[in-house]
Amino acid sequence: MEDIKFFSTNGKSKSVLFKEALLKGQAPDLGLYMPEYIPTLSTKFFNDIKKMDYWEIAYQVLKQFVKIPEMKLKNILQDAYDFEIPLEKVYDKKYIMRLDRGPTCSFKDFAARTMARLMKYYLQNENHELIILTATSGDTGSAVANAFHNLEGIKVVVLFPEKEVSENQRKQMTTLGNNIFPLSVDGKFDDCQAIVKRAFADSDLSELKLSSANSINIGRLLPQTIYYFYAYSRLAENNEKIVFSIPSGNFGDMMGGILAKKMGLPIAKFIIATNENDEFPSFLNGGSYRPIVPSKACISNAMNVGHPSNLARLFNFYDGEMDEKGNTIKQPKIDKMRNDIFSVSVSDDETRETIRDIYKKYNVVLEPHGATGWNGLERYLKEEEASLCVSLETAHPSKFPEEIENTIGIKPQLAKAISELKNKVEKYEKISNDYDIFKEWLLRM
Ligand SMILES: *Cc1c(COP(=O)(O)O)cnc(C)c1O
Numbered sequence: 001m002e003d004i005k006f007f008s009t010n011g012k013s014k015s016v017l018f019k020e021a022l023l024k025g026q027a028p029d030l031g032l033y034m035p036e037y038i039p040t041l042s043t044k045f046f047n048d049i050k051k052m053d054y055w056e057i058a059y060q061v062l063k064q065f066v067k068i069p070e071m072k073l074k075n076i077l078q079d080a081y082d083f084e085i086p087l088e089k090v091y092d093k094k095y096i097m098r099l100d101r102g103p104t105c106s107f108k109d110f111a112a113r114t115m116a117r118l119m120k121y122y123l124q125n126e127n128h129e130l131i132i133l134t135a136t137s138g139d140t141g142s143a144v145a146n147a148f149h150n151l152e153g154i155k156v157v158v159l160f161p162e163k164e165v166s167e168n169q170r171k172q173m174t175t176l177g178n179n180i181f182p183l184s185v186d187g188k189f190d191d192c193q194a195i196v197k198r199a200f201a202d203s204d205l206s207e208l209k210l211s212s213a214n215s216i217n218i219g220r221l222l223p224q225t226i227y228y229f230y231a232y233s234r235l236a237e238n239n240e241k242i243v244f245s246i247p248s249g250n251f252g253d254m255m256g257g258i259l260a261k262k263m264g265l266p267i268a269k270f271i272i273a274t275n276e277n278d279e280f281p282s283f284l285n286g287g288s289y290r291p292i293v294p295s296k297a298c299i300s301n302a303m304n305v306g307h308p309s310n311l312a313r314l315f316n317f318y319d320g321e322m323d324e325k326g327n328t329i330k331q332p333k334i335d336k337m338r339n340d341i342f343s344v345s346v347s348d349d350e351t352r353e354t355i356r357d358i359y360k361k362y363n364v365v366l367e368p369h370g371a372t373g374w375n376g377l378e379r380y381l382k383e384e385e386a387s388l389c390v391s392l393e394t395a396h397p398s399k400f401p402e403e404i405e406n407t408i409g410i411k412p413q414l415a416k417a418i419s420e421l422k423n424k425v426e427k428y429e430k431i432s433n434d435y436d437i438f439k440e441w442l443l444r445m
Pocket residue numbers: 106107108138139140215247248249250251252253254302303369394395
């Protein structure tokens with residue numbers, strides 16, 4: 001079989017193999033890479049999946065797209081996935097999947113760790129340095145910085161909004177040093193993302209080998225398909241379909257789920273829960289799409305996104321087209337989309353209520369992102385029947401200690417990775433929200 005190529009959602013750049021899509025991040029026409037062909041996994045795979053470890057499932061899925069020698073890929077995946085993935089029963093067949101046990105305690109570790117190792121693999125015979133540019137609303141930056149820390153030949157520049165990240169999130173980026181360069185921007189997440197996007201499009205910077213580690217990178221997206229398979233392998237009986245609830249910001253997590261479904265995973269519905277940045281639920285429930293400018297600062301801060309960059313991929317998947325600015329070029333098939341996806345916006349008050357509720361009723365501790373997902377699931381279950389449901393908890397509660405203590409009166413148990421931050425020294429630079437200043441800094445570094 002021929003290797004799968006990746007096309008750009010903007011339709012102007014030529015299709016490329018995985019290596020190029022991974023190292024470029026974004027296509028030259030500013031579109032996002034998507035696989036030209038999505039294979040359906042075999043019945044044998046679905047029969048055997050119950051016996052596989054997480055990394056083995058990852059191998060079976062990723063080898064469809066990533067053509068590197070078997071042992072190398074297996075080693076990468078075994079090394080990337082060395083932490084537990086609790087599936088916590090709340091009641092009946094309603095579960096929380098905790099994707100918060102990686103080194104930075106967010107689900108982004110799943111993708112970032114694999115992506116970093118794949119990049120290192122492909123770069124080992126090249127003699128130029130790669131600069132990973134990434135904008136973060138909190139968790140991407142720390143997951144990416146941690147995943148690339150001390151990898152030779154790669155520098156990481158992380159732009160984060162000064163006032164929108166928590167102290168712990170900041171420390172996870174600013175205490176690493178060596179090849180990690182955190183920049184605090186006097187602005188919002190969208191400003192950071194805009195600066196990064198401009199840098200990629202800036203021909204003055206073409207001498208620098210820039211790449212992206214945001215969820216626009218296909219190398220981030222593919223590993224985000226795997227925990228959906230994993231939940232199925234541990235929970236589903238007799239091929240039953242699962243409802244997944246996904247607390248969403250840039251929609252990379254959701255696109256992972258969509259790809260998994262296309263590969264044959266029996267998924268009944270995706271619940272896409274956003275915070276008060278409700279541009280997507282408004283679109284799905286009403287019709288026309290309008291980004292939220294500026295984005296709203298909610299307590300689930302990693303989801304403070306006024307225009308999800310992966311929406312271009314979702315539109316493409318449903319036969320529509322969206323450009324990099326969020327303009328709808330062609331409407332997607334909205335009925336089909338509604339068939340697959342249920343979407344709600346959850347306010348900060350509702351998020352806190354959910355944290356209180358699920359703790360009181362079931363003794364389950366959720367942080368604001370996971371609570372948004374659980375709230376979405378509860379709202380779905382008021383309207384629809386469903387058996388097996390899995391709501392994703394995307395961060396560890398101890399990343400948000402004040403919020404949790406104020407809401408339910410207990411201090412969440414500290415994750416080890418968080419408690420270790422306490423005595424580390426922070427180092428980072430501050431810049432104003434100005435592209436030219438950033439550009440100068442980049443050229444000087
Ligand atoms: C990034 C993040 C999200 C949102 O994920 P997307 O793929 O951007 O939709 C949700 N929760 C947490 C904790 C995150 O870090």
